[in-house]
Amino acid sequence: MRTALVVHAHPDDEVFATGAATAVLSAAGWHVVLRVATPGIGDAADKLQASCDLLGIGEWDWLSSKGRWIDDGGSGGPHTLASAEPDEVAAEVERAISELQPQLVLTVGRDGLTGHPDHVAISRAMQQQQCHALGARLRTQDVQAGHNHLQQLLPGEKVGSGLVVGCQSGLKEITSTAEAAQQRRKALDQYYNGLGTTDIPELVTTYGRRGDSLLLRAIFDVSGWQTDRFEVLSSSGSAAPSFA
DSSP: EEEEEEEEESTTHHHHHHHHHHHHHHHHOEEEEEEOOOTTTTTTGGGHHHHHHHHTTOEESSSSSSSSSSSSSSSTTTTTTTOOOOOOOOOOOHHHHEEEEEEEEEEOOOOTTOOHHHHHOOOOHHSSSSSSSEEEEEEEEHHHHHHHHHHHHHHTTTOOOOOOOSSOOOOEEEEHHHHHHHHHHHHHHHHHHTTTTHHHHHHHOOOOOSHHHHHHHHHHHHHHHTTTEEEEOOEEEEEEEOOO
């Protein structure tokens, strides 16, 4: 059985960044393993197993030890991935790859998908590895369309950190089924009640946050929940594995 390793900074990144791809891999018979670096804000890790079950992730564990790194909301304070020595993070990623010997590794792209400094730290660590690694990215046009969609619903309100920008082209698309897309929405609901499945005109009246999570919801609504897009972060020098 082929193994795919997914590496993320926080619980819920497996939904936002790679939720379609893990469903495709699982359906094709891959063993999908997740490694998470922090417990997230409010110890979101207690919701992680339900998310993994919905996304086709067979098992998960910590990238290092639980609590070694924390999530402070992107402030870059002490004990975050962003403040860690890059070689330390890279060493833990290398250890996971050595342990699991995956044919494919998934994480976030060079911009961290959302510009979050912890995401960027994970991506940089992956770029040092000798493996087939893909990093999730958004398209610029989808980011703009998501902003436009929210402006119609929340005129004059600022939504998002301003760090979500996307890129223009050159991305590999991995598309799942409509059923898997609905599972991805349900996985997001595990972390934020209704964020994945509530119709967005209603959601913006009940969901008080105006950060990147709401922006990503709008982006996926316009670009499709069933598709993830990736750039190549590193290569082992041999042929890239097939997803089939």
